[in-house]
Amino acid sequence: MSKAYREIEYTVTEADGTITAGEVMRERLMLSSREVSRCKLFEDGVMCKGVPVRIITELDPGDVLTVRLYEDIENSSVIVPSDEPVNIVYEDEDLILLNKRGDQVVHPSYAHYMDSLSNALAGYYAKTGQEHVMRVIGRLDRETSGLIIFAKNRHSASVLSQKNENMSRRKEYLALCTGIFNEKEGTVDAPIERIPGQRMIREVRSDGKRAVTHYKIEKEFRDFSLVRLQLDTGRTHQIRVHMAYLGHPLLGDNLYGKDIEDNKGMTRAALHACHLEFEQPITGERLSFEAELPEDMKTAISS
Structure with a gap:
């Protein structure tokens, strides 16, 4: 079984000057107060030169601080x-x-x-x-x-x-929406709230929480469209509610598109998180990924 901790090292630089282990953990490694406190619970949670040190221990340029973040399995x-x-x-x-x-x-x-x-x-x-x-x-x-x-x-x-x-906000979705859009790109800024008495179903309501969805038509078919979407907010069912609000519910959406006559074989709402960008949490490296359309959405397009 692999080790149940993540080990992070930091080498003190001349620019750091004399700095305590705790300052390195909080200010250089960006550990929260809770994480710093948890590291102190383990004998080898905070070390320098292979020897356990207290977080008030002063480090000099060239010293390497080793921090072990143990999982709470x-x-x-x-x-x-x-x-x-x-x-x-x-x-x-x-x-x-x-x-x-x-x-x-x-x-x-x-x-x-x-x-x-x-x-x-x-x-x-x-x-x-x-x-x-x-x-x-x-x-x-x-x-x-x-x-x-x-x-x-x-x-x-x-x-x-x-x-x-x-x-x-950097995440992108692809959806198959019913009909042909008059506006080929635009923004829906319409508040969303749960329907009274319903556990899951939402609707656009003036007393709802602000919800903003940006859309752009990628490709049009005879009676449906492939749409790329980005969100400024993350409300439950936001894309599904907003597209239905525009009169273009998602294929296969049995909550917000019950009147769709032909779902092109889709048995679930045709929505796919296709693109994601973020920074690696430790190294800060910028990462970007794509996920191609799943088979059921490909089949719907080719039907």
């Missing part, structure tokens, strides 16, 4: 591993980026105890000898396919979560 919820394969787009020590299939929940629930994406990822971790707490960054609805991030350690989860709003 014992107190994490147990997710039963499944044998379902995962579609890995990218993986490193700090995160794993998956291409989720459509009509799959991300987290286990009473109705989806063994068939969630987290179950499949737990199975992959078990097979590869990795121990990680499940920490998903952002979210995808059950029906939506595409790119989704799981952080592998506490620090990467914290950094990615702090940047999630900007990351979401």
